[in-house]
Amino acid sequence: MTATTTTPAALTLCRRIGTSGSVLLALGGWTAGSLPAYDASGLWRERGAEAADVGTVLTYLGLVLLVCAWWRLGRIAGSLGAGELVRVLVWWSAPLVIGPPLFSSDVYSYVAQGLMSVRGLDVYQLGPAALGGPLVHSIPAMWQHTPAPYGPAFVGMAQAVVRLTGSAVVPAVLGMRAVCLASLAVIVWAVRALARATGVSEGGALWAAALNPLVICHLVAGAHNDALMLALMMTGLVLARRGRLLWAVVAVSLATIVKAPAGTALLFLVPLSPRWRGRIWPGVWRVLAGASVATAVTATVSVVTGRGLGWIAALRTPVSVESVWSASTDVGRLLAWAASVSHTAGTESAWSRPDTITAVRVVCLLAALVAIVLWARRAPAVGPEYALGLSLLTLVVLSPAVQPWYALWGLLPLAATAWHRLSGAWQKTLVVVLVFSVLPDGHGPALDDLVTASLGIALALAALYGSTALRWLSGGGAGGAFAEQKGLP
Known part of the structure; x- marks a missing residue:
C-alpha cells in the first residue's frame, strides 16, 4: 500500500484514539480530578467515593489511549504537514477545556494569589491562608502558608484574570486555563518557526512538543503557568533566530519573571543571532547590552506592578518542600x-x-x-x-524542586530543532512514565487509587488488544510497513 493511502489512515486512527482518550480523561476529571473544596455553582463538586473511583478508572483508561495514540503518531509525524498536526492538537485538547483541573491543584494557588493582589495583600510575604474562605481549602496544606514563588509578571496576569472573571472559583480557573491555551498557541507558532529555521520537519517537531502527553495533561488539563513561561521563552528564541536580539531578551526576561528558570535561555540568545557569527567582541557587547535590557525589563515590571523586588527572596519557596x-x-x-x-x-x-x-x-x-x-x-x-x-x-x-512537567522546560527547545532525538523508544518511555506518575487529583497515591488506576489501564489495554487498532499502534500492518520503509522512528 502506498504512502498516500496509509499515512492518512494512520493519522485518522491516531486522531480518533487520542480524542477518545481525551474525552475519557475529561469525563473522569469531573469526579476524580482536582476538585475545589467549595463551588457555589455546583458544577465542580465531589460526588462521593464511588463516583471518584469510577472517574479514576475512566481517567486512566483515557490516559492509556492518549499515550498510545501519541506513541504511534510519532512513527509518521515526520511525513505529516504542520496543519494536520495542529488539527490533531485541537481534537486532543478540546475535551479538556471546560473540565476541572487534572493532575494538580496548583491553579487554585494561582487564583488565590491573583485574588490576594486584588485585595492589596502582598503575595511575597503572605500565603493564601491570609485570604480565608473556602478557596484556601482547595490548596494543599503545605502551600497555604507559603508566599508565591512566581515572578511579578505572572502574579500580575493572575490578578488581571481574577479582576475579569471575579472571585468565583470556576470562572477564575477557566480564565487561567484560557491563558494556558493562548500560550500553547504561541508555543505552536514558535516550534514551527524554529523547525523551519533549522530545517527539521514541522510535523515531527509539533509531535514531540505540542502533542506531547505532558503538554496535554499538565499545560491544558492542569493549567500550569509553565505554559506562559515556555511561550515567552520560545518566542525569545524565535526572535533571536531572526536577528532581533534585544526583543528576544525582552521576551526571555518576561519569561524569567513568570518563572525564574527561563532565565537560563538568556545565555543562549547571542549564539542564536545571525549577526554574531562567532566573533568575540561583538558577542561581548551584545551580552552586555542584553544583560542591561534584562535588568531594565525586570526592574520595570517589578515597579509597575507595585511588587518591588520581594519576589526574588520568595524564589526559595519551592525549596522549602x-x-x-x-x-x-x-x-x-x-x-x-x-x-x-x-x-x-x-x-x-x-x-x-x-x-x-x-x-x-x-x-x-x-x-x-x-x-x-x-x-x-x-x-x-x-x-x-x-x-x-x-x-x-x-x-x-x-x-x-522538581515536578514531572518540568521536563517540558528542556523538551520543547529540543523538540523544535532535534525532534528525532526524542523519538526513540526509551525517550518516549520516559515521557510515558512521567505522565503516569501523577494521580488525577494531584495527590499522592493511596491503595484504592492504585487499584482503580490499574483497572483503568487494564481495560484500555484489553480494548486495544481486542481491536484492529493494536496492529497500528504497534507499528504492524500497512502503516508499520510504510514507517519501516521510510526509516521513520
Whole structure:
C-alpha cells in the first residue's frame, strides 16, 4: 500500500484514539480530578467515593489511549504537514477545556494569589491562608502558608484574570486555563518557526512538543503557568533566530519573571543571532547590552506592578518542600539516614538531616550551573536550542524542586530543532512514565487509587488488544510497513 493511502489512515486512527482518550480523561476529571473544596455553582463538586473511583478508572483508561495514540503518531509525524498536526492538537485538547483541573491543584494557588493582589495583600510575604474562605481549602496544606514563588509578571496576569472573571472559583480557573491555551498557541507558532529555521520537519517537531502527553495533561488539563513561561521563552528564541536580539531578551526576561528558570535561555540568545557569527567582541557587547535590557525589563515590571523586588527572596519557596522527584533531596535524605544509623551505632556524626539535605542540594545546584556554562560554550557547535534544552533538563534533574512537567522546560527547545532525538523508544518511555506518575487529583497515591488506576489501564489495554487498532499502534500492518520503509522512528 502506498504512502498516500496509509499515512492518512494512520493519522485518522491516531486522531480518533487520542480524542477518545481525551474525552475519557475529561469525563473522569469531573469526579476524580482536582476538585475545589467549595463551588457555589455546583458544577465542580465531589460526588462521593464511588463516583471518584469510577472517574479514576475512566481517567486512566483515557490516559492509556492518549499515550498510545501519541506513541504511534510519532512513527509518521515526520511525513505529516504542520496543519494536520495542529488539527490533531485541537481534537486532543478540546475535551479538556471546560473540565476541572487534572493532575494538580496548583491553579487554585494561582487564583488565590491573583485574588490576594486584588485585595492589596502582598503575595511575597503572605500565603493564601491570609485570604480565608473556602478557596484556601482547595490548596494543599503545605502551600497555604507559603508566599508565591512566581515572578511579578505572572502574579500580575493572575490578578488581571481574577479582576475579569471575579472571585468565583470556576470562572477564575477557566480564565487561567484560557491563558494556558493562548500560550500553547504561541508555543505552536514558535516550534514551527524554529523547525523551519533549522530545517527539521514541522510535523515531527509539533509531535514531540505540542502533542506531547505532558503538554496535554499538565499545560491544558492542569493549567500550569509553565505554559506562559515556555511561550515567552520560545518566542525569545524565535526572535533571536531572526536577528532581533534585544526583543528576544525582552521576551526571555518576561519569561524569567513568570518563572525564574527561563532565565537560563538568556545565555543562549547571542549564539542564536545571525549577526554574531562567532566573533568575540561583538558577542561581548551584545551580552552586555542584553544583560542591561534584562535588568531594565525586570526592574520595570517589578515597579509597575507595585511588587518591588520581594519576589526574588520568595524564589526559595519551592525549596522549602522536600519533593520526592528531586534527586538531590533524595540523596540528601539517604545520606542523612546513613548518618543517623552510624550515630545510633555509636559513631559520631556532625550532620543533621536538614544540614545534609541542604549541602547536597547546594552541590547539585553548583553542578547544574557548571553544566549550563559548559553547554553555553558548546552552543555554536551543537546548536543553541539543543544546548539550551539539555541545560534545562540538567537543571531540572539536579534542582531541589522538581515536578514531572518540568521536563517540558528542556523538551520543547529540543523538540523544535532535534525532534528525532526524542523519538526513540526509551525517550518516549520516559515521557510515558512521567505522565503516569501523577494521580488525577494531584495527590499522592493511596491503595484504592492504585487499584482503580490499574483497572483503568487494564481495560484500555484489553480494548486495544481486542481491536484492529493494536496492529497500528504497534507499528504492524500497512502503516508499520510504510514507517519501516521510510526509516521513520
